[in-house]
Amino acid sequence: MPASAAIRPTILVTEDDEDMAGLLRHILHREGYDIHVAYDGRAAQTLVDTLPPPALVILDVMLPYLSGFQLVTHIRKKPDWASVPIIMLTADSNESHIVRALESGANDYVVKPFQPRELLARVRRLLQRPS
Amino acid sequence: MHLLSNPDLLVRIASWSAFAVGGLVLAMLGVISTSRLVLNLRERRRQLFLATWRPLLAESLEEPLVLLPPVSKFDGTTLLGLWNYYYESLRGDAHERLAYAAGRVGLDEIARRHLRARSRRRQLLAIATLGNLRHAESWSDLERLALHESPMLSITAARALIRIDAQRAMPALVPLFAAREDWPPATVAAMLSEAGPAVASGPLATVVDQTAIEHLPRLIRFLELADPHHGLPPVRRLLENPPEDRIIAPCLRVLARFADPHDLSRVRRYLDHPRWHIRAQAAAALGKMGTEDDVAPLTRLLVDKEWWVRYRAAQALVGLPFLDGTGLKKLTEDQKDRYARDILAQALAEKEMA
Amino acid sequence: MTLADVMGVVQVLFLAYFVLLNGGYVMLNLISMITLTRYMSEHSLTALPQAGTGLEPPISLLVPAFNEEATIAASVRSLLQLSYPEFEVIVVNDDSKDRTLDVLIREFSLRPFPEAYRVRLKTQAIRAVYQSTDHPNLRVLDKANGGKADALNAGANVARYPLLCCVDADSILQRDSLRRVVQPFLEDPRTVATGGTIRIANGCEVSGGFLVRAGLPRNLLALFQVIEYLRAFLFGRMGWSPLNALLIISGAFGLFHKETLISVGGYRPKTIGEDMELIVRLHRVLRQQGRKYRIVFVPDPVCWTQAPEDLRTLRNQRIRWQRGLSDSLMMNRALLFHRKGGAVGWLAFPFILVFEWFSPIVLVAGYAFTLTAVLTGLLSPPALLAFLAVEIGLGVLLSVSALLLEELSFRIYPKLSHVGLLFLASLLENFGYRQINSWWRLVGLYRWATGAQARWGEMKRKGL
Numbered sequence: 001m002p003a004s005a006a007i008r009p010t011i012l013v014t015e016d017d018e019d020m021a022g023l024l025r026h027i028l029h030r031e032g033y034d035i036h037v038a039y040d041g042r043a044a045q046t047l048v049d050t051l052p053p054p055a056l057v058i059l060d061v062m063l064p065y066l067s068g069f070q071l072v073t074h075i076r077k078k079p080d081w082a083s084v085p086i087i088m089l090t091a092d093s094n095e096s097h098i099v100r101a102l103e104s105g106a107n108d109y110v111v112k113p114f115q116p117r118e119l120l121a122r123v124r125r126l127l128q129r130p131s
Numbered sequence: 132m133h134l135l136s137n138p139d140l141l142v143r144i145a146s147w148s149a150f151a152v153g154g155l156v157l158a159m160l161g162v163i164s165t166s167r168l169v170l171n172l173r174e175r176r177r178q179l180f181l182a183t184w185r186p187l188l189a190e191s192l193e194e195p196l197v198l199l200p201p202v203s204k205f206d207g208t209t210l211l212g213l214w215n216y217y218y219e220s221l222r223g224d225a226h227e228r229l230a231y232a233a234g235r236v237g238l239d240e241i242a243r244r245h246l247r248a249r250s251r252r253r254q255l256l257a258i259a260t261l262g263n264l265r266h267a268e269s270w271s272d273l274e275r276l277a278l279h280e281s282p283m284l285s286i287t288a289a290r291a292l293i294r295i296d297a298q299r300a301m302p303a304l305v306p307l308f309a310a311r312e313d314w315p316p317a318t319v320a321a322m323l324s325e326a327g328p329a330v331a332s333g334p335l336a337t338v339v340d341q342t343a344i345e346h347l348p349r350l351i352r353f354l355e356l357a358d359p360h361h362g363l364p365p366v367r368r369l370l371e372n373p374p375e376d377r378i379i380a381p382c383l384r385v386l387a388r389f390a391d392p393h394d395l396s397r398v399r400r401y402l403d404h405p406r407w408h409i410r411a412q413a414a415a416a417l418g419k420m421g422t423e424d425d426v427a428p429l430t431r432l433l434v435d436k437e438w439w440v441r442y443r444a445a446q447a448l449v450g451l452p453f454l455d456g457t458g459l460k461k462l463t464e465d466q467k468d469r470y471a472r473d474i475l476a477q478a479l480a481e482k483e484m485a
Numbered sequence: 486m487t488l489a490d491v492m493g494v495v496q497v498l499f500l501a502y503f504v505l506l507n508g509g510y511v512m513l514n515l516i517s518m519i520t521l522t523r524y525m526s527e528h529s530l531t532a533l534p535q536a537g538t539g540l541e542p543p544i545s546l547l548v549p550a551f552n553e554e555a556t557i558a559a560s561v562r563s564l565l566q567l568s569y570p571e572f573e574v575i576v577v578n579d580d581s582k583d584r585t586l587d588v589l590i591r592e593f594s595l596r597p598f599p600e601a602y603r604v605r606l607k608t609q610a611i612r613a614v615y616q617s618t619d620h621p622n623l624r625v626l627d628k629a630n631g632g633k634a635d636a637l638n639a640g641a642n643v644a645r646y647p648l649l650c651c652v653d654a655d656s657i658l659q660r661d662s663l664r665r666v667v668q669p670f671l672e673d674p675r676t677v678a679t680g681g682t683i684r685i686a687n688g689c690e691v692s693g694g695f696l697v698r699a700g701l702p703r704n705l706l707a708l709f710q711v712i713e714y715l716r717a718f719l720f721g722r723m724g725w726s727p728l729n730a731l732l733i734i735s736g737a738f739g740l741f742h743k744e745t746l747i748s749v750g751g752y753r754p755k756t757i758g759e760d761m762e763l764i765v766r767l768h769r770v771l772r773q774q775g776r777k778y779r780i781v782f783v784p785d786p787v788c789w790t791q792a793p794e795d796l797r798t799l800r801n802q803r804i805r806w807q808r809g810l811s812d813s814l815m816m817n818r819a820l821l822f823h824r825k826g827g828a829v830g831w832l833a834f835p836f837i838l839v840f841e842w843f844s845p846i847v848l849v850a851g852y853a854f855t856l857t858a859v860l861t862g863l864l865s866p867p868a869l870l871a872f873l874a875v876e877i878g879l880g881v882l883l884s885v886s887a888l889l890l891e892e893l894s895f896r897i898y899p900k901l902s903h904v905g906l907l908f909l910a911s912l913l914e915n916f917g918y919r920q921i922n923s924w925w926r927l928v929g930l931y932r933w934a935t936g937a938q939a940r941w942g943e944m945k946r947k948g949l
Contacts, residue, residue: 023188116225142871145875162889251523317542476601
């Protein structure tokens with residue numbers, strides 16, 4: 001577990017549902033991460049354009065204004081964000097969607113309904129990877 | 132001007148009506164404003180409640196919380212909504228954690244109370260909750276609700292029964308799956324997958340013989356979700372002597388689903404059937420199970436007079452695992468008929484796109 | 486018989502018309518109130534994620550486009566963002582004179598696609614089918630000009646999915662609109678068409694093709710139209726739907742069972758109100774064939790449309806609507822009192838014929854009559870005052886009851902001050918707006934009658 005508050009890594013979460021965002025915020029926060037939540041694709045894009053790159057990004061596929069796929073493409077185009085790991089969160093187990101997510105530059109995906117522990121494990125795995 | 136006591140009767144009636152109408156307008160405005168105020172208060176209360184309970188439920192996923200604040204009866208519906216939302220979005224041991232938290236706050240009691248509510252929304256929430264809690268004591272209530280005329284209510288109840296005890300629920304539900312035309316097939320399919328083939332297959336196969344012919348095509352489609360030992364025999368039996376043309380296409384779908392080579396001759400028999408949708412279905416089935424011997428008959432269907440048959444035949448050919456890109460290209464070039472060439476070109480382009 | 490007697494009889498006739506008209510609306514209002522209350526309690530389990538994932542049939546969205554180079558890319562982008570498990574978007578470029586097609590090709594990386602589609606509805610020639618390489622579910626048809634109906638028919642020919650959703654390129658859709666209007670298809674397999682509530686976008690905050698916040702327009706004309714739309718949808722359509730007698734689904738957004746749409750011949754090209762004509766024809770043909778079917782209205786707001794804010798545009802729109810209404814009713818007049826006509830042939834069609842199609846004549850005649858009666862002294866000022874009070878009062882009552890229905894259901898306009906403003910508008914519209922509307926519709930009737938005559942003459946010459 002990350003120890004001191006000073007070096008808490010940041011995670012950008014985009015999720016349009018408030019209950020889900022609350023849940024993600026909570027479970028990630030107690031694992032020791034700082035969370036930024038964007039409730040739609042446009043807000044997420046603004047954060048990507050203004051924030052320093054976070055440790056990780058969790059993207060919902062179905063978002064208002066800009067889809068998760070479009071956001072991945074946008075993130076990968078920005079030089080300082082290009083290597084930020086991205087996890088896609090999708091309600092859709094449709095295989096072509098998953099393939100498309102990975103092809104457009106996501107590092108991993110989690111299908112809803114999901115296990116909080118599994119999500120955390122994947123987050124940890126991606127963060128341990130040397131960048 | 133003494134409108135209300137005007138000597139002309141019509142004028143008097145009109146004046147009184149105008150007053151009555153005015154009164155009604157004011158009354159309606161009153162109702163609208165009051166309801167708006169009440170709703171605003173309720174919404175504020177809901178937000179306060181959620182602000183407390185979202186983190187509480189999230190925390191209980193990590194470690195069981197023994198002490199949870201009491202839930203006032205005004206907040207019961209909000210809690211049911213939130214709890215179910217989390218339950219449906221998560222899986223694995225999160226379910227046990229949520230069930231434990233539910234036990235601590237007496238969610239089952241809240242749900243039981245909501246079951247008798249007049250509002251349909253509350254009833255639905257209650258049914259979903261009891262299913263997710265595996266609340267066996269509510270079995271007979273849910274069984275009754277599964278027969279309710281409202282599709283929403285009955286489907287939710289059926290799903291709850293499956294969650295409580297799929298084995299016990301199946302024999303009663305499968306006849307409903309066939310007969311309830313108002314239950315969307317995809318919803319039924321989702322329920323059958325949730326129950327799993329081990330539980331669903333037996334009852335599905337048994338019920339084929341007892342199902343009225345008008346519901347048979349619907350039921351046969353669900354056999355695709357059974358295991359092959361239970362799914363195939365009734366279909367083979369039906370195809371021996373089909374009681375009605377309408378059941379043939381769904382039977383062919385089931386054969387294609389299991390793709391047993393023993394059924395090849397059964398499928399091939401229908402490539403020249405007078406009904407076009409049966410020809411199309413047979414072509415599609417061969418796409419899934421066909422051999423080299425089927426290339427020629429499928430190619431013949433490329434010039435069928437019905438577009439769907441040509442399309443399915445082209446898709447079938449393009450999807451055959453032993454025909455590669457060059458083989459298909461040659462096949463396209465060999466076609467003298469423009470229809471055949473066009474449809475093959477489209478199927479090829481679609482495959483490339485996917 | 487003296488003049489006064491004649492005037493008396495005429496007065497009673499006008500009164501009877503007035504009483505029947507308002508009585509009809511009150512009945513519709515009651516039906517809506519019951520249906521809506523029930524609907525709201527039945528359809529609010531959307532909070533659960535299970536309600537609506539992968540269960541819905543796939544939908545083909547048809548978007549006719551004519552000279553929309555400035556907006557088409559944004560519109561298509563927002564359509565691709567709709568929240569629905571499986572759908573495709575088919576844009577039909579109806580021979581735009583501007584760069585609509587080029588914009589589409591550039592923005593969505595289109596490339597020609599060899600599509601062996603089936604010509605099931607006869608249309609103008611399709612020049613090419615394009616497929617987007619970025620979006621697997623986006624195709625564009627480029628065809629010779631044939632009008633909106635023809636474009637929709639061409640789209641129907643290449644559509645792959647069992648349901649067709651016809652939308653205007655400039656409509657602002659609610660993100661979950663497809664999920665909402667598809668519900669009747671899931672609940673009743675006899676459903677052949679559904680439509681939802683259309684709202685006015687003026688005064689609302691729109692961003693990226695989606696509505697961010699509902700609001701009311703400052704423009705008075707647009708505000709009056711907000712009230713009109715509330716009345717028209719919340720009880721005009723909601724009231725007819727449970728009787729399976731809904732005669733209008735707006736062209737801005739409608740969902741159809743493809744096979745049924747094709748079996749009745751698709752949209753009729755070169756009509757003014759092709760959207761209404763299709764629905765009336767669906768009723769007529771399916772009734773005549775004795776088929777079991779349902780045409781359903783869902784009260785959910787699905788689409789927001791820009792209302793004209795100047796008199797000229799509004800006038801043209803209303804004239805066009807009246808002509809479209811006339812065409813739709815006349816072309817399908819066999820439905821009126823048809824042996825198998827049911828509620829639509831025996832109630833809705835006559836009601837609309839008498840109280841909507843014919844009403845501008847009665848209203849304008851009524852005003853003229855009242856004016857004469859007052860001038861000749863047959864109608865005393867107190868009587869005039871009393872009748873006017875009832876007339877206006879009932880108008881306001883209907884508007885306020887629409888507000889009440891809105892309160893029972895979706896509460897689109899969040900603030901109490903919105904309700905106050907709408908109430909004021911429903912008072913104000915009685916002084917000028919309603920009258921000028923009737924006048925425009927009368928002009929529409931006149932244009933239709935003269936235009937229709939010319940057309941009928943033509944058809945006679947062709948021996949039809």
